[in-house]
Amino acid sequence: MADEKILRAVYETLESRRDNPSDSYTSKLMQDSDKKAEDKILEKIAEEAGEVILAAKNNENLVYESVDLMFFTLLNCVYKGISIDELFEEFERRHK
Numbered sequence: 730m731a732d733e734k735i736l737r738a739v740y741e742t743l744e745s746r747r748d749n750p751s752d753s754y755t756s757k758l759m760q761d762s763d764k765k766a767e768d769k770i771l772e773k774i775a776e777e778a779g780e781v782i783l784a785a786k787n788n789e790n791l792v793y794e795s796v797d798l799m800f801f802t803l804l805n806c807v808y809k810g811i812s813i814d815e816l817f818e819e820f821e822r823r824h825k
């Protein structure tokens with residue numbers, strides 16, 4: 730599934746982890762009390778953004794670090810109740 734379908738599959742998994750509390754990493758992250766969950770997710774975004782900058786500057790691991798940043802960005806959108814279609818529609822709206 731090495732195409733755009735993987736984004737939808739990951740997103741659906743994250744929505745399921747949000748809605749069905751379990752022991753998984755992402756589910757536990759989203760089940761924390763509201764402020765704690767939000768802070769942890771936003772901290773990960775800041776951390777991963779820094780890692781993308783270093784990877785780009787050093788010409789190494791840029792794919793890996795970019796996916797980490799995208800992953801936590803998507804996780805934040807799931808946590809905030811945004812649907813993946815809203816994200817696709819926004820890209821579509823901007824695309825010329």
Ligand SMILES: N=c1c2ncn([C@@H]3O[C@H](COP(=O)(O)OP(=O)(O)OP(=O)(O)O)[C@@H](O)[C@H]3O)c2ncn1[C@@H]1O[C@H](COP(=O)(O)O)[C@@H](O)[C@H]1O
Nearest residue numbers: 738739742743746752753754755756757773776796797800
């Ligand atoms: N794509 C990912 C993904 N990328 C990174 N991570 C996890 O995010 C965590 C933090 O990533 P880091 O790179 O910062 O790793 P770290 O240095 O150990 O970080 P710390 O948490 O210790 O700060 C690690 O435990 C990674 O395993 C991910 N965890 C899950 N997914 C996807 O999310 C879905 C749900 O995951 P689970 O909740 O684990 O079932 C999975 O099916 C995957 O598709």
